[in-house]
Amino acid sequence: MKAQQVKTETALEPLAPPTKNQSFWADNLRQLWANTWSVLKQLFKNPLSASGFIILLGFTLVALLAPWLAPPPERHFNPYMIPQDGYSSTPHPPSVQHPLGTTQNQYDIFYGLIWGTRTAFIIGIIVIFFTLLVGIVIGAVSGYFGGWIDEILMRITEIFLAFPSLVATMVLVTILGRGLDKVMIAFIVFGWMAYARLIRGNVLQAKENTYVEAARAAGANAARILFRHVVPNAIFPVLVVASLDIGTVVLGAAALSFLGIGAPEGYADWGQMINYAHNWILGTNDDKLAYWYTIFFPGLTISLFVLGWNFIGDAFRDIFDPRLRGTR
């Protein structure tokens, strides 16, 4: 009697055929490869992003092949320390032993640039990893719990944002002392705020989904809900932004080294190379360009590196967030 309103016998929904015995990992790897491939294909559609990609690929190869491209001399303890050929302060032009010449105090420019590539990647990756970590935790906790926790954390974030970041970083490095580890710490301390804000906004959006309520109904605690349900659905744009900030961080670290408060004396670091060159930018009275190689090669290297990230950055933004296409 009651059944008259609802039709009881309907054909079952057609179900997709099941996958046969495919292992979980094989499936996921294929998925990952497919995604990466589609991103690469889009990168190569645009000449700018394609050249950015090629530039960065080149830098990666240089970093990986450093021990073969510029083998450290025998009985040299730390390959990151640039070997010195004598102690004269005047730079020497490119020659057979020193393909790009030597800079102040006879540091080999070629060696410094090759091993400096490794330094650049190490600084960029470590700084971005930890700033992301701090930013994600603070932003996610702030957005998820809301109320006074949100107020306090966001006010702290604003206090950090109120300092001009390069000046604040310089002061902190000066206090902590010279060294790349100190530079990285300073960049992390004053670098997490933008990520915290970005992820907070995404968390506010993601936590409204019903699956969060489902997890609460199942009895899941806050940590599980936050890191299993909310953060994975809020993190993606932040990751994209962060990967593009590597170039900026490397540039900042080079600036500190240039000012003489970054890498220790003799360490393979691009900023340091420019620092050594700064007395030789203008050559002698007879020949203003006598020492051109001291500034030209390190400057070119840094410019290329940052340019590569910027080219690829615009393309990344277009691929991952089509709504922003054509802005900026």
Add this chain to the structure above:
Amino acid sequence: MENTNGSGRILLEVKDLKKYFPVKRGIFRRTVAHVKAVDGVSFFIREGETLGLVGESGCGKTTTGRVILKLIEPTSGQVILSRDSQMVDLARLRPRQLKPLRREMQIIFQDPYSSLNPRMTIGDIIAEPLVVHSVARGKEREARVKELLEAVGLNPNYMKRYPHEFSGGQRQRIGIARALALDPKLIICDEPVSALDVSIQAQVINLLQDLQKEFGLTYLFIAHDLSVVRHISDRIAVMYLGRIVEMAETEKIFTVPKHPYTEALLSAVPVPDPEFHRERIILKGDVPSPVNPPSGCHFHPRCPYAQAICSQKVPVLEDIGGGHYASCHFARELKLAGVADFTEKH
């Protein structure tokens, strides 16, 4: 099909449940008013039966369901769950004490799209309640997930797929499997079919009925579609503006309603006959704001039978004979029309 579920033992009793949401204004976020979403709701559900909760949008049905599960903290009132012949008032429990009780009651959501985490596999989604309560591990857990997928009519090999690979109806089945994972006694179905195509609605409803028989489940079925509710419910509670206005067995609600609001709802049941013209009760005005509900009986400004007393005294939800509860001052006197009077030719 006649529903004869219900052993008579009361599984859940809700007493005078209230949920007021504060309305905050100004820079100091002062509370200037309250949205009385649930304003003194009382009802009970017997073990093994299905109680349909109907009412128009914004009347507080969904909030009631969420408050029972403590997904939203109640403002006041009691939610008494019977567990191993013990009565537990959920409203007073702390989160830690509440966790074991979460195994007894689960929820199925309205929107099958936002209720599954897009970054988790179906297997992980269904296993989550098992993980949280550390029931079953490893192979055993996997076996349980497969069993659940089969119980809801899905291929167990779908475990490693992601939600976006499924249709709305399949997603709703996944949501049902998740709700069943811990072997709960009570499932709150929050409009589980209103987001689905009509053809798939029937499948999901039938699945819910089959599962009820198989696992001895008790349902609180929240919906606004009267024909769906009529099909699945043993009893129906009608809600209006935060209060239950009438509660009785399904057939009684449909044949001899005792509240004028129920009568108006029944007059809106569709008839599959384009030639048929009927008298429909068109209610005057809009649903009043729950921030500032009318005095006395909430329904009095729109009620065709209202009298002076209705705006002064709040009617009590009382048994007017044979388990037929109504909250109307004139429940015993009024002769109201049942669904047949609106849907059949005379």
